Amino acid sequence: MLAEYTGAVVILAVALVLASALLGIHLLVGPRRSFAEKDEPFECGERPIVSPHQRFSVKFYIVAMLFILFDVEAVFMYPWGALFTELGWFGFVEMLTFVAVLAGGLAYVWMKGALEW
Amino acid sequence: MNAPQLDMAAIAPLAFAAFGALFVLLGEVWLTRRRTNEHFINAALSVLSISFLGLSVYCAGAAFSDGTTRVFDPANPMLSLDRFAAYSIALIGIASLLICFASISYLPQVGINHGEYYALLLLSTAGMFLLVGATDLMALFLGLELMSIPLYVMAGFDRRNLRSNESAFKYFLVGSFASAILLYGIALVYGVTGSLGFDAIRAGFPPGNPIGIVGLGLLVVGFAFKVASAPFHQWAPDVYEGAPTSVTAYMAITVKVAAFAALLRLLTQAFGPVTASLSDLFWVLAALTIVVGNVMAVIQTNLKRLLAYSSIAHAGYLLIGFATGTVEGYGAVLFYLLVYVFTNLGAFAVLMALAQGGRDCDTLDDLAGLARQRPGLAALLTLFALSLAGIPGTAGFVAKFFVFESAVASGQTVLAIIGVLGSVVSFYYYLRLPVQMYMSEAATETPRRHAATGELLVLAVCAVVVLFLGFFPSHAPGVLGAVRALEWARSSVAMLY
Numbered sequence: 001m002l003a004e005y006t007g008a009v010v011i012l013a014v015a016l017v018l019a020s021a022l023l024g025i026h027l028l029v030g031p032r033r034s035f036a037e038k039d040e041p042f043e044c045g046e047r048p049i050v051s052p053h054q055r056f057s058v059k060f061y062i063v064a065m066l067f068i069l070f071d072v073e074a075v076f077m078y079p080w081g082a083l084f085t086e087l088g089w090f091g092f093v094e095m096l097t098f099v100a101v102l103a104g105g106l107a108y109v110w111m112k113g114a115l116e117w
Numbered sequence: 118m119n120a121p122q123l124d125m126a127a128i129a130p131l132a133f134a135a136f137g138a139l140f141v142l143l144g145e146v147w148l149t150r151r152r153t154n155e156h157f158i159n160a161a162l163s164v165l166s167i168s169f170l171g172l173s174v175y176c177a178g179a180a181f182s183d184g185t186t187r188v189f190d191p192a193n194p195m196l197s198l199d200r201f202a203a204y205s206i207a208l209i210g211i212a213s214l215l216i217c218f219a220s221i222s223y224l225p226q227v228g229i230n231h232g233e234y235y236a237l238l239l240l241s242t243a244g245m246f247l248l249v250g251a252t253d254l255m256a257l258f259l260g261l262e263l264m265s266i267p268l269y270v271m272a273g274f275d276r277r278n279l280r281s282n283e284s285a286f287k288y289f290l291v292g293s294f295a296s297a298i299l300l301y302g303i304a305l306v307y308g309v310t311g312s313l314g315f316d317a318i319r320a321g322f323p324p325g326n327p328i329g330i331v332g333l334g335l336l337v338v339g340f341a342f343k344v345a346s347a348p349f350h351q352w353a354p355d356v357y358e359g360a361p362t363s364v365t366a367y368m369a370i371t372v373k374v375a376a377f378a379a380l381l382r383l384l385t386q387a388f389g390p391v392t393a394s395l396s397d398l399f400w401v402l403a404a405l406t407i408v409v410g411n412v413m414a415v416i417q418t419n420l421k422r423l424l425a426y427s428s429i430a431h432a433g434y435l436l437i438g439f440a441t442g443t444v445e446g447y448g449a450v451l452f453y454l455l456v457y458v459f460t461n462l463g464a465f466a467v468l469m470a471l472a473q474g475g476r477d478c479d480t481l482d483d484l485a486g487l488a489r490q491r492p493g494l495a496a497l498l499t500l501f502a503l504s505l506a507g508i509p510g511t512a513g514f515v516a517k518f519f520v521f522e523s524a525v526a527s528g529q530t531v532l533a534i535i536g537v538l539g540s541v542v543s544f545y546y547y548l549r550l551p552v553q554m555y556m557s558e559a560a561t562e563t564p565r566r567h568a569a570t571g572e573l574l575v576l577a578v579c580a581v582v583v584l585f586l587g588f589f590p591s592h593a594p595g596v597l598g599a600v601r602a603l604e605w606a607r608s609s610v611a612m613l614y
Contacts, residue, residue: 002328102143106144111143111150112146
C-alpha cells in the first residue's frame with residue numbers, strides 16, 4: 001500500500017538533491033566580490049537615484065482586485081469553449097448563469113463608482 | 118454528453134440565499150442613488166434579506182415535513198436536501214433571519230450602516246446551507262469557504278475600529294490555516310479511497326491504513342478549529358471581542374451549527390465503520406474543551422470574551438455527544454444546537470439592544486444598574502444566562518440533560534461527570550451577569566436607549582423558545598402538540614444511518 005507512494009518519495013529526493021546541488025555549486029565556485037552599491041538593499045548593484053518609498057494611489061489595488069475577479073471568469077470560459085459542442089445547451093445555460101452572477105458584480109462595482117479613476 | 122437530470126428543488130434554500138445576496142447588493146447601490154435616508158435603506162435591505170431567508174426556511178421546512186431525500190444530481194451526488202439537511206438549514210436560516218431583524222437598529226447605533234452587511238450575511242448563510250447538505254468532500258470544502266470568506270469581511274466590518282480590524286485579520290489567518298489542514302485531510306482521504314463522495318469513501322475506506330487515519334484526524338482538527346474546540350480555540354475570544362456584536366452573534370451561533378452538522382454527517386455517512394475508534398479522540402477533545410472553556414470564562418471581565426469562552430464550553434458539551442457515537446448521542450447534539458441557537462441569540466440580542474452612540478456594551482461594568490433602568494432587558498438577560506448555565510425549567514437544562522444521559526447510556530460516565538462539573542463552574546460566571554445588573558450601581562449614570570422593534574421581536578422569540586423547550590422538550594399540550602423538537606432532532610439523525 002505504501003509502495004504506491006514510492007514515486008512521490010523519489011520526486012522529493014530528486015528535488016532535494018537538485019536544489020542543494022545547484023545552491024552548493026554556486027557557493028563553491030561562484031566569485032564573491034562586495035562593493036558599496038551591491039550591499040544596498042535596493043536595486044541589486046545599481047545606485048538608487050530616488051527614494052524607494054513612494055506614495056501611489058490606492059486605486060491600483062481596486063483595479064488589481066477587479067482584474068483578478070474577471071480574469072478568473074475568463075479562465076473558466078476556456079474549458080467551456082473547448083467543450084462547447086459536447087456540453088450543448090446545458091453548458092450554455094450553466095455558463096449564462098455564471099456570467100450573469102459576475103455581471104451582477106460588475107454592475108455593483110460600476111454603480112458604486114469603483115471604476116472611476 | 119447528455120444534460121444531467123437536475124433536481125432544482127434540492128438547491129432551493131441555497132439558491133434563495135445566494136440570489137438574495139445578489140439582489141441585496143444591487144438593491145443597495147440602486148437605493149443609495151435614489152434615497153438619502155440611510156435608515157430607510159438599511160431597513161429595506163434588511164427586510165429584503167429576511168424575505169429571502171424566509172423563503173429558504175420555508176423550503177427547508179417543506180422538505181423536512183416531506184421527509185424524502187432529494188439529490189441535486191443523482192448521477193454525481195454531491196449535494197442533497199434530506200431531513201437532516203432540512204433541519205440544519207431551517208435552524209441556520211431562522212438564526213440568520215433573527216440576526217437581520219436585530220441588526221436593523223444595531224448597525225446605525227454603532228455607525229456601521231452599510232448595505233453590504235446583509236449581502237455578506239446572505240452569502241455566508243448560503244455557504245452554510247451548502248455545508249450541511251454536502252455529501253461530497255469537494256462540496257463540503259466549497260461550502261466551508263463560502264461560509265468563512267464573507268465572515269472574515271464581516272468581522273472587520275467596523276473598519277475604523279482597530280479591534281475590529283485585528284479580529285478580521287486573526288480570523289482570516291486562523292481560518293485559512295484551518296482550511297488548509299482540512300484540505301490536507303481531504304487530500305489524504307482521497308489518496309487512500311480514490312474518491313470524494315461520502316458513500317464511496319465509506320465503501321472504500323481501508324481500516325487500519327495509517328494514511329487514512331491521519332487524513333481523518335486532519336479533517337477532525339480542521340472542524341475543531343471552526344467550532345473553536347480546545348486546544349484549537351485560542352482565536353475565538355480575540356475574534357469575538359473585536360467584531361461588532363451582531364457579527365459575533367452570527368459567528369458564535371450559525372457557524373457552530375453548520376460546522377457541527379457537517380461534521381456529524383461526515384462522520385456518520387463517510388466514516389461510519391471507524392467512528393468507534395474516533396470515540397477516544399472526541400473524549401479528549403470534549404473533556405479538554407469543557408475544562409478550558411469554563412475555567413477561562415471565570416476570569417473574564419469583557420462580556421463578549423465571556424460569551425466566547427462560554428461558547429467554547431458549549432462546544433465541549435456538544436462534543437460529548439460525538440464521543441458517544443450513538444444515534445441517541447447525535448440526536449442529543451442536534452437538539453442541543455437548537456437550544457444553543459435561541460439561548461445564545463437571546464443573550465447577544467440583549468447586548469445589541471444595549472449598544473448606543475457608536476459604542477458596544479461589552480464589559481461587565483456596562484451592565485451595572487441595568488435592572489433599575491431597563492428591568493425588562495435585565496430580566497431577559499438573566500433568563501438567557503440561566504439557560505446557558507442549565508437551570509431546570511429552561512431549555513439549556515433539557516439540552517444538557519439529554520447529552521449527559523446519552524453519555525451515561527453509552528458507558529461514558531466519566532465524561533458526563535466532567536460535563537456536570539464544568540456546568541457547576543459555569544454557574545459562577547453566568548450568575549455574575551444578574552449580580553452585576555441587580556446588585557451594583559453604575560458610577561456614572563448614562564441614559565439608555567429604548568430597544569427597537571426588531572430587537573424586541575428577537576428577544577421575544579428567543580425567550581418563548583427557551584421557556585417552551587424548557588418545559589416541553591418532546592411533548593407539548595393542546596394546539597402546540599405538533600411541536601416535538603426532540604423527536605425532530607432524533608429522526609433527522611436516524612435518517613443518516
